[in-house]
Amino acid sequence: xxxxxxxxxxxxxxxxxxxxxxxxxxxxxxxxxxxxxxxxxxxxxxxxxxxxxxxxxxxxxxxxxxxxxxxxxxxxxxxxxxxxxxxxxxxxxxxxxxxxxxxxxxxxxxxxxxxxxxxxxxxxxxxx
Numbered sequence: 001x002x003x004x005x006x007x008x009x010x011x012x013x014x015x016x017x018x019x020x021x022x023x024x025x026x027x028x029x030x031x032x033x034x035x036x037x038x039x040x041x042x043x044x045x046x047x048x049x050x051x052x053x054x055x056x057x058x059x060x061x062x063x064x065x066x067x068x069x070x071x072x073x074x075x076x077x078x079x080x081x082x083x084x085x086x087x088x089x090x091x092x093x094x095x096x097x098x099x100x101x102x103x104x105x106x107x108x109x110x111x112x113x114x115x116x117x118x119x120x121x122x123x124x125x126x127x128x
Contacts, residue, residue, distance in 0.1 A: 031081040043074040 035043075048060050051067040064073040071077045090097060111119050 030078050031085045047074055
């Protein structure tokens, strides 16, 4: 077996390990608590490294979609997971909807006054 074939096989295994273990562990609480931009970039780099054809200069978004499937990009998958969890919570607790709407408006007003780069310093919990 040539080195290229061994490397290709290792990359296929890495992609499977990423999807079944690394991704699951990294995204466990991210859907509820959110994720800092730096951590999201780190997850995307990890996913990219697990891809077979992760050559320098290729588009990360396209590479992740082609190699890991439509939801292989952590930026897309986490956003979808987060919105899904919020909608489930919203539908499951109609009595809380007024309180959630007030809390969200208050949080949004506070965060809109903060510079975009420092919002994660002020954001706390599932409302962030």
